[in-house]
Amino acid sequence: MTTEPSRIPAAEPLRVDARNNRTRIVEAARDLFATQGLDVTMTDIARHSGVGVATLYRRFPTKDSLVTEAFAEQIELCASVVADALADPDPWRAFHTVLEQVCAMQAVDRGFTGAFTSRFPDSATFDQLRARAEQGFGELADRAKASGHLRADFTFDDITLLLMANGGIVADSRRTALAASRRLVALMLHAFRATGAEPLPPAPHLGLQHVVRPPAAH
Amino acid sequence: MTTEPSRIPAAEPLRVDARNNRTRIVEAARDLFATQGLDVTMTDIARHSGVGVATLYRRFPTKDSLVTEAFAEQIELCASVVADALADPDPWRAFHTVLEQVCAMQAVDRGFTGAFTSRFPDSATFDQLRARAEQGFGELADRAKASGHLRADFTFDDITLLLMANGGIVADSRRTALAASRRLVALMLHAFRATGAEPLPPAPHLGLQHVVRPPAAH
DNA sequence: AAACAAGTGGAGGAAGCCCTCCACTTGTTT
DNA sequence: AAACAAGTGGAGGGCTTCCTCCACTTGTTT
Structure with a gap:
């Protein structure tokens, strides 16, 4: 009350x-x-x-x-990016926009990855928002796949893969990091497209909790 | 003597x-x-x-x-991988084999990235081998581009980009990390290929010294 | 404006890290 | 086998980190 x-x-x-x-x-x-x-x-x-x-x-x-x-603001922003994308009628645009925006946030903020992967025992909100984002990612991927824009052998873990990879990008200026991240995302999205794709090696069985850089936090 | x-x-x-x-x-x-x-x-x-x-x-x-x-052994192995590739008459095979092998080494060894990016003031050998590897990478990329297999807008920094991205991959089992890395590399190589490529955002101006995870070493 | 809870700063405690010191042991040499 | 340099282990010095304690200050209330 x-x-x-x-x-x-x-x-x-x-x-x-x-x-x-x-x-x-x-x-x-x-x-x-x-x-x-x-x-x-x-x-x-x-x-x-x-x-x-x-x-x-x-x-x-x-x-x-x-x-x-x-990082409370950031995760809410994250969640709203996913929500916006879910409202987009164009499945492929929704899919790549989400990845672009989230990766940009990650690239621009050096603490982002660490903050989202370290455990926060006190904050249920955090885990909750993360879980919802995870679910949203899955839904967007499914839609993009169903629409024929995303290659059929894409798996949810490929999102994790991109986030981990993007987390590896570090540069001394924010501008440089952002440019590098943008290029990585563009390349990955290109690879994700359903064009005459040769088969990929099997997807690793990961999970979003693997987006982690061990020495970063704490 | x-x-x-x-x-x-x-x-x-x-x-x-x-x-x-x-x-x-x-x-x-x-x-x-x-x-x-x-x-x-x-x-x-x-x-x-x-x-x-x-x-x-x-x-x-x-x-x-x-x-x-x-890590002395590892860097020598690295150098020999590059040397072998330079001896390969097939430019595209040489190019992707190098990236696959180096990334696999990086994925399997959690200290790899840190070891190769932290400064070693005492070891000139280290820097020397690294410089030679860098040069070899460039040469291999040039050849692959000249042969028409690698997209024309590929730059040397894209190698750095892949190494940074690959360095972001961490998993609790070596097997998982390797699988994830393999998939990442396959996706990136797919994007690097000279197939009807849509233009990429401009390459960030990096340099191999950016393959760095700040909190890792020391 | 008096009184008091709320707020404050900086010294320092506990723990963890890299590295050093020194009394003791052990392989090697003649 | 005696003698000695080379090798050894563990205590602890110096530093940094997160966090606590407590004497002092300051906003707020009546």
């Missing part, structure tokens, strides 16, 4: 200075995670937000919780 | 027990690097070789030097 319209955070009123600090912390975290990856130290984030570490820890009791909060 | 037939290591005679320990260390290191990546601790490597850390450090004054030694 909270008065809050959506979201969960409400909880406690929070003093105005505290609220400002919290905002600055999340902004700094997003910035640093995006440009340097999830390995930035808590001290660094604190310094960039102009607060002490204690303040940071008072608001986010663990680094994971900060990561979760920092 | 050493009596040693090839290699460099000779240097000091080394007592037999020490020689055995050294061998065991390198074997353990190779094993652990391959299965767990470059992040395994020196203590771990020492324990797995049945020696104390001091022994390890006496033989390899720094972790980097151990990595270098552990």
Whole structure:
């Protein structure tokens, strides 16, 4: 019976200075995670937000919780990209648009992959949104296949494969990383098309949880 | 004027027990690097070789030097794969065989990418072999393009792109990782072929030094 | 404006990493 | 077999990381 319209955070009123600090912390975290990856130290984030570490820890009791909060927007954006695509009447356009957009997000944000693959025991929302995205990907692939645009031997794991591969792209400038990612996606989509395709080696049995870079998080 | 037939290591005679320990260390290191990546601790490597850390450090004054030694075989194998391909009269077969083999090596060994991208200030051999491999890749690509099998808008950076992408593949079993890598390479090679190719987005200007996973090494 | 809960910063604890030191053991040489 | 250099193991130094503690400050309430 909270008065809050959506979201969960409400909880406690929070003093105005505290609220400002919290905002600055999340902004700094997003910035640093995006440009340097999830390995930035808590001290660094604190310094960039102009607060002490204690303040940071008072608001986010663990680094994971900060990561979760920092990427909440991103995963919602992700989910909406999938939702939009599901509303698109053109199956092939929907399919390639989703992959292009998600891969672009991944390429531009160095923390993206790590954030989405590390475990977040506290955040059910996260897992839930991810599961829905996964389901949406499958649906889009099925439609594209049914429409004859996507090769018949395409499997869901090929999406995982592309996301893993795209996660391997790192460059020192965001622009370069994005360009590289775009080219990779274009090449892969070309290969995914149902043109006179020679047979592929059997699809590996993966699952979305494999989109993981072990040393990245934590 | 050493009596040693090839290699460099000779240097000091080394007592037999020490020689055995050294061998065991390198074997353990190779094993652990391959299965767990470059992040395994020196203590771990020492324990797995049945020696104390001091022994390890006496033989390899720094972790980097151990990595270098552990991957010496691999880079030579790499170089010979390139050399073999350069001797192949069929340009397309040479081209795809090289990429398949190198990517397979990378997929099977979790430390591979990190080892080849971190700096090894002491080992000129390493950089030299890498440079030669780079040159060989370029030559093979040129030949494949000249023969009309490789699309005209292919650039050297596309090789880098594939290696980065392939480096993103991680799975908990070696078999799975290899299967995934094989499929990725097959898809990419399909896209590289000179069949009625629609234009690609412009190639990113990379360079082989970008095949890097920042948090991996050291 | 007084009073108090809420908020704050920085020192430092616990753990993990690479690497060093040194008293002890062991292979090798004469 | 005696003597000695070479080799060894494990404690711990220095650093970095995440996170906690507590004396102090500040916004808010009556």
